[in-house]
Amino acid sequence: MKNIKHILICGAGMMGKNIGYVFASNPDFQVGLYDLYPTDVEAGIRTNTKQLLDKGVITEQELSDRLSRISFTTDMDSDLVKNADFVIEAVFEDMKIKRETFAKLEARCRPDTIFCTNSSVMSPSEISAELKHRERFVGTHFWNPGHLIPLVEVVKSDASSDEVAQTVMEVLFSVGKEPVLCKKDVPGFIANRMQHALWREAISIVERGIADAATVDKAVKYAFGLRLPQLGPMENADMVGTDLTYNIHDYILKDLEDSHEPSPLLKQLRDEGKIGFKTGEGFQKWTPEQVAKSNADLNEYLIKMLYGK
Numbered sequence: 015m016k017n018i019k020h021i022l023i024c025g026a027g028m029m030g031k032n033i034g035y036v037f038a039s040n041p042d043f044q045v046g047l048y049d050l051y052p053t054d055v056e057a058g059i060r061t062n063t064k065q066l067l068d069k070g071v072i073t074e075q076e077l078s079d080r081l082s083r084i085s086f087t088t089d090m091d092s093d094l095v096k097n098a099d100f101v102i103e104a105v106f107e108d109m110k111i112k113r114e115t116f117a118k119l120e121a122r123c124r125p126d127t128i129f130c131t132n133s134s135v136m137s138p139s140e141i142s143a144e145l146k147h148r149e150r151f152v153g154t155h156f157w158n159p160g161h162l163i164p165l166v167e168v169v170k171s172d173a174s175s176d177e178v179a180q181t182v183m184e185v186l187f188s189v190g191k192e193p194v195l196c197k198k199d200v201p202g203f204i205a206n207r208m209q210h211a212l213w214r215e216a217i218s219i220v221e222r223g224i225a226d227a228a229t230v231d232k233a234v235k236y237a238f239g240l241r242l243p244q245l246g247p248m249e250n251a252d253m254v255g256t257d258l259t260y261n262i263h264d265y266i267l268k269d270l271e272d273s274h275e276p277s278p279l280l281k282q283l284r285d286e287g288k289i290g291f292k293t294g295e296g297f298q299k300w301t302p303e304q305v306a307k308s309n310a311d312l313n314e315y316l317i318k319m320l321y322g323k
C-alpha cells in the first residue's frame with residue numbers, strides 16, 4: 015500500500031471516468047487515464063457528479079482538487095503508463111481487446127505493478143492467461159454508477175497472490191469503497207450470482223402468469239427489498255433460524271425456477287426488438303419521460319441512502 019501512488023485507469027469511458035474520480039479522492043494518488051481516443055475527462059466527471067455537487071455532498075473546491083490530480087493521455091508510451099503502480103483496465107468488454115491491452119501494459123510497466131480488470135463478467139484467469147506475471151493480476155468489479163455504489167468485488171484468478179489481493183482491498187478501502195474478496199473465479203462473482211438468481215425467478219413469475227412485471231417489482235420494493243441494505247440473506251437466515259429456513263427450502267425449492275437457459279419470454283422480447291428503455295418497451299412500456307425519471311430517481315435514491323442528502 016505504501017508504495018502505491020501512481021494509478022492508471024485504462025479505458026476512459028463511462029466506468030473509467032467514474033473510477034478515476036473515485037481514486038482522486040485520495041490526495042496521495044496521482045491518477046492517469048489512458049484511452050485510444052481523445053475524450054474530455056473533466057467534462058465527463060463534472061456531468062456524472064453534478065447531482066453530488068447540487069446536493070452539497072461535495073464542494074466545488076473538493077471537485078476541483080480531485081480533477082487537479084487527474085491527467086489524461088492517448089499515448090501508451092506516456093509516463094502515466096510506465097510509472098503506474100496500480101492499473102485498472104476498463105476498456106470494451108471484449109476478451110481479445112482486454113488481453114491485448116494487458117500485453118501492452120506488461121511490456122511497459124514494472125513487473126510488480128498491480129493489474130486489475132473491471133470486467134463485469136469475464137474471468138480474470140482467462141484475461142490474464144498469457145501474462146508473464148499472473149500473480150499480480152486480480153478482478154476489481156466496480157458497480158455502475160461507479161462513483162456511487164460502494165461495492166467492489168476483488169476477484170482472485172487461479173494465479174493471483176493473496177498479498178496482491180490484500181493490497182488491492184486496502185487501496186480500494188482508502189478511496190472509500192467497500193471491497194469484498196471473491197476467493198474463486200466463478201461466473202457472476204458474488205453479487206451478480208445472487209442478483210440473477212432473483213431475476214430468473216422474477217421473469218419466471220411473469221412468464222407463468224403468477225403476477226405481472228410491475229407487481230413483481232412492487233413485491234420486492236415493499237417487502238424484502240426494504241430491509242436488504244440492512245439485513246443480508248445470511249444474517250436473515252440466522253435471524254429466522256436455520257431450522258425454519260430448512261423447512262421453507264424443503265417445501266418451496268422444488269417449485270422455484272432452475273432453468274439453465276435464458277427464459278423463452280426474455281428471448282421473445284429480445285427477438286421482437288422490445289429491449290426495454292432503449293426502445294420504449296421491454297417487460298413493460300416506457301415513455302421517454304418515465305425513462306428519464308427512472309434514471310434520475312435511482313441516483314437521487316442512492317445519494318440519499320449513502321450521504322443522507
Ligand SMILES: NC(=O)c1ccc[n+]([C@@H]2O[C@H](COP(=O)([O-])OP(=O)(O)OC[C@H]3O[C@@H](n4cnc5c(N)ncnc54)[C@H](O)[C@@H]3O)[C@@H](O)[C@H]2O)c1
Binds near residue numbers: 027028105115135156
Ligand atoms: N457499464 C456498466 O454498467 C459496467 C459496470 C461494471 C463494469 N463494467 C465494465 O467496465 C468496462 C468498461 O465499460 P464502460 O461501460 O465504461 O464502457 P465504455 O464503452 O463507456 O468505455 C470503454 C472505453 O474503452 C476505450 N477503449 C476501447 N478499446 C481500448 C483499447 N484497446 N485501449 C484503450 N482504451 C480502449 C473506449 O474508447 C471507451 O472510452 C467493461 O469491461 C465493462 O464490462 C461496466
